[in-house]
Amino acid sequence: MSVLAAIRPDDWNLALFVHILGAMALVGALVLVIVALAERNLRLGYRALLLGVLPGWTVMRGGAQWIAEKEKLDDLDPVPSWVDIGYSVSDPMLLLIIIATVCAGLAARRQRQDGPLRGTALVLTVIMLVAASVAVWAMSTKPT
């Protein structure tokens, strides 16, 4: 089974590369947002959400759809649980990204370093990082 898991057709590689590259940018930017907001650097937190987290999520999700189509994972019945976990983590994350970005943007604009807007953006970003870790676990261990 582990041998099968380690071998894949060459034409899946580009889609997998795009998916992982996007996921890495997403996770890296999430940690940057957490550090920035924890230090009350609202401008950096907002920019990292807008210019790091959102594009990272888009590339990760696009790559996920691309490789799922190549592997015909969505056609399987039942769909493997690790694929379900991936979708159920990544799709709601977009909503959290939008809310966190709006909160961080408003906080930065109003220069409110201790208000609920910064706290909301920070908590949502921590939730997203935990969810991303669950997705990495599901993608690498592929629980059935």
Next chain:
Amino acid sequence: MYHTLLFFHMIAAFLLAVTIVMYSAVALGATTSSRALFVADRCWDVGGLGTLIFGIWLALNLDQYDFFDFWILLAIALWLVATGLGQSVQRRLGGEDVSAVNAMHWIRTIVVIALLVTMVWKPGA
């Protein structure tokens, strides 16, 4: 065993990505504290060791890969180059030659992307 090792290898690789993204923010002109750079540097320390240890363990764990396969040796060489560049960036950060520090950071970023390419395409496997 394979999947557990792969999970820890992936987590370690994501820590390397954290360092790259945080230093990229600095290179792009973001104002960050020394604490943020401390977090970035520790992520490289843990992620660098983790990718190396779990990566080699993974290669030894699977029968179809050998430690002396071209792609594994290439990955180790790229890892050494990226780590060396990172240490150089750490030492020179805060000095006068900002453009040289930024250039080294971007070269490290390209090397890390090349590492990912090596991991996915496995040339010579």
